[in-house]
Amino acid sequence: MALASRYPDVEIPDLSVPEFVLAGGASRPDAPALVDGLTGDSITHGQLAGYIDRVAAALAARGLRKGDVVAVLCPNTMWYPVVFHGIAKAGCVMSPINSLYTAHEVAFQLKDSGAKVLVTVSPFLDRALEAVEQSPVDEVIVMDGAEGHASLLDLITSDAPSVQVDIDPANDLVTLPYSSGTTGLPKGVMLTHRNLVANVAQCRPLIQLGEDERIIAVLPFFHIYGLTVLMNQGLAWGGAVVTLPRFDLEQFLRTIQDQKITRAFVAPPILLAMAKHPMVDQFDLSSLTSILSGAAPLDEALAQAAEARLRKGADTGVTVGQGYGMTELSPVSHTTPDRGGEPAGFTGEIPKGSVGLAIPNTECRLIDPATGEDAAPGERGELWVRGPQVMKGYLNNPTATAETLDDEGWLHTGDVAVVDENGIYTVVDRVKELIKYKGYQVAPAELEAVLVGNPSIADAAVIGVKDEESGEELPKAFVVKAPGAEITEDEVMEFVSSRVAPHKKVRSVEFIDQVPKSAAGKILRKDLKARA
Numbered sequence: 001m002a003l004a005s006r007y008p009d010v011e012i013p014d015l016s017v018p019e020f021v022l023a024g025g026a027s028r029p030d031a032p033a034l035v036d037g038l039t040g041d042s043i044t045h046g047q048l049a050g051y052i053d054r055v056a057a058a059l060a061a062r063g064l065r066k067g068d069v070v071a072v073l074c075p076n077t078m079w080y081p082v083v084f085h086g087i088a089k090a091g092c093v094m095s096p097i098n099s100l101y102t103a104h105e106v107a108f109q110l111k112d113s114g115a116k117v118l119v120t121v122s123p124f125l126d127r128a129l130e131a132v133e134q135s136p137v138d139e140v141i142v143m144d145g146a147e148g149h150a151s152l153l154d155l156i157t158s159d160a161p162s163v164q165v166d167i168d169p170a171n172d173l174v175t176l177p178y179s180s181g182t183t184g185l186p187k188g189v190m191l192t193h194r195n196l197v198a199n200v201a202q203c204r205p206l207i208q209l210g211e212d213e214r215i216i217a218v219l220p221f222f223h224i225y226g227l228t229v230l231m232n233q234g235l236a237w238g239g240a241v242v243t244l245p246r247f248d249l250e251q252f253l254r255t256i257q258d259q260k261i262t263r264a265f266v267a268p269p270i271l272l273a274m275a276k277h278p279m280v281d282q283f284d285l286s287s288l289t290s291i292l293s294g295a296a297p298l299d300e301a302l303a304q305a306a307e308a309r310l311r312k313g314a315d316t317g318v319t320v321g322q323g324y325g326m327t328e329l330s331p332v333s334h335t336t337p338d339r340g341g342e343p344a345g346f347t348g349e350i351p352k353g354s355v356g357l358a359i360p361n362t363e364c365r366l367i368d369p370a371t372g373e374d375a376a377p378g379e380r381g382e383l384w385v386r387g388p389q390v391m392k393g394y395l396n397n398p399t400a401t402a403e404t405l406d407d408e409g410w411l412h413t414g415d416v417a418v419v420d421e422n423g424i425y426t427v428v429d430r431v432k433e434l435i436k437y438k439g440y441q442v443a444p445a446e447l448e449a450v451l452v453g454n455p456s457i458a459d460a461a462v463i464g465v466k467d468e469e470s471g472e473e474l475p476k477a478f479v480v481k482a483p484g485a486e487i488t489e490d491e492v493m494e495f496v497s498s499r500v501a502p503h504k505k506v507r508s509v510e511f512i513d514q515v516p517k518s519a520a521g522k523i524l525r526k527d528l529k530a531r532a
């Protein structure tokens with residue numbers, strides 16, 4: 001049984017992502033659109049439109065055509081949105097790469113996506129060039145400039161003619177982020193212009209961003225949460241997005257204070273600091289009205305503690321809420337509404353540990369994994385989602401697509417949820433392989449492939465084990481030694497950490513005689529979880 005959203009459907013503008021997003025600031029060209037949180041430098045909405053036009057023209061002049069993939073390996077700066085929307089306006093597809101990836105991980109994404117151009121920054125250039133040697137990339141653009149490479153300045157001062165690419169929002173891709181989904185290795189998630197436009201429009205009744213809103217963007221734009229919720233949502237309603245290149249608590253708090261930030265969209269580790277760290281009291285955070293957490297489960301008591309601490313008066317001050325999403329959902333399907341943004345006739349409370357309500361145009365099902373049938377009211381089930389934010393599929397991978405997205409358009413999330421009589425959802429478990437570390441994806445299959453690449457390791461399986469103290473899930477490897485091989489736990493961990501980004505490190509190791517597998521050869525992760 002499909003459970004409808006409690007909100008009436010919203011209209012989804014039939015526009016490309018840049019057209020939709022730039023419309024938001026069109027009436028206030030002199031207002032800031034992007035602010036560098038470190039220097040205070042800014043780009044106005046008017047300048048943003050102009051720069052995007054130039055980047056698109058320069059890319060087209062290089063011979064890039066509709067559907068070509070341009071990868072971006074860059075931390076958050078106020079220029080990242082210029083690059084993304086420039087690529088999108090040229091009809092190309094932006095594939096965002098995690099800034100912390102090793103050259104090998106970067107190369108995997110460049111090859112798999114077929115990227116023709118890589119845009120990066122000079123501090124990452126060595127890593128980028130190492131990756132490019134193993135991939136089909138024709139050109140590396142270095143935003144801040146480097147000998148022998150075009151820079152962003154070259155692009156935005158290009159005198160190439162403007163381009164008007166004919167974009168079909170419902171079918172043409174705009175971005176290709178990577179996600180492991182419910183199983184296996186990372187895959188390119190095909191998201192269309194319409195997916196991203198829809199998701200911003202769908203959040204509107206719940207998250208009522210105003211023009212004078214100032215949003216802190218410390219979560220990375222290379223993750224879909226940063227791209228849609230921070231960047232595009234912030235810009236689309238005419239507000240200002242204030243960028244920080246990495247999370248540093250003091251810098252984060254100072255930026256909220258000095259830049260009069262009104263909204264923060266974060267992941268649980270940042271909320272933990274807001275609730276507990278003594279430094280928080282040294283800053284004036286009174287401009288802040290709302291903090292939304294997402295990307296991993298938010299502890300109810302922690303959310304309450306953060307809200308109590310930051311709330312100045314009884315009914316004023318900040319509210320702490322939670323959203324739920326997935327790369328394959330562009331990413332939002334559920335979120336906590338602002339005060340006053342509840343659906344008509346809503347009288348209940350929104351418990352802090354919940355992920356709020358299904359956003360408009362979104363249907364849900366909760367499926368009992370044991371029976372494959374709809375769970376009884378109030379019972380837990382795997383969350384299925386259907387709506388205009390559901391991906392088109394995985395790139396070049398019809399098998400994985402069919403396993404996740406069924407014929408009726410339901411995206412099987414691999415997360416387990418319950419819904420109460422008010423339509424409030426709570427995510428209670430995860431049945432897929434995926435491990436989340438500080439909100440980042442860790443795909444067990446990827447670590448297993450790295451592990452068995454060691455000649456001393458005959459077989460391996462990786463699961464997430466919850467650390468009670470931090471609340472984080474820590475990747476744990478079960479390792480079968482090769483006959484006669486000598487290898488220690490520390491050596492196993494070092495072997496992995498030299499090959500993967502820091503968030504994917506294996507954080508504990510146990511040697512076992514055999515990896516438990518089904519008759520079909522699938523790792524029985526449940527058995528390993530029980531053992532851990």
Ligand code: 4UU
Pocket residue numbers: 179224225229293294295296297298322323324325326327328331332334335355413414415427430436439440441
């Ligand atoms: C329990 O993490 C994301 C998207 C996060 C997001 C985006 C917009 C959250 C709120 C918001 O407003 O995407 P992925 O693809 O990196 O990871 C998806 C997985 C989910 O399947 C789920 O297992 O991350 C987990 N997850 C959560 N789990 C995401 N949000 C939550 C949550 N509680 N609130």
